[in-house]
Amino acid sequence: MKKLDAYEEELLTAYEKGALQSTSPSKVDLSKFKAAASATFIKDRRINIRLSTPDLMDxxxxxxxxxxxxxTFIASVLHKYVTGRLAEKASSLAPRSTGRNEKRRSG
Incomplete structure (x- = not known):
């Protein structure tokens, strides 16, 4: 299991203390949620792309x-990007070591 981040730990602690209450969405909100979910998961187009072997492996x-x-992961990343919800963490700005040739050109 993945290690929980601070927010997830906070939620778990609140849940274990019984501090969270379950609520039901209104019919209007429920209708909006259903419409958004349906629009998000309709996959009616197919594309083909070429990727380098190391990128595909990553x-x-x-x-x-x-x-x-x-x-599914690729589709999720693309969806987050086009909806403006793809955010880079500061730690992810540095290149990950992928075993590729990482020599830098001087000049």
């Missing part, structure tokens, strides 16, 4: 860490 590794198929 994608497959990340998908495995998330516990989802790599095609």
């Amino acid at each position: 994608i497959q590794t990340r998908a495995l860490e998330e516990g989802i198929p790599y095609q």
Whole structure:
């Protein structure tokens, strides 16, 4: 199991103390949620892309860490990007070591 981050720890602690209450959405909100979910998960187009082997291997590794198929992972990343919800963590700005040739060009 993945280690919980601070927010997840806070939620778990609140849950264990009984501080959280379950609520039901209104019919209007429920209708909006259903419409948004349906629009998000309709996959009616197919595309083909070419990726380098190392990039595909990194994608497959990340998908495995998330516990989802790599095609679903790619679709999720693309969806987050086009909806403006893809945010980079400061630690992810530095390149990950992938075993690729990492020599830098001087000049």
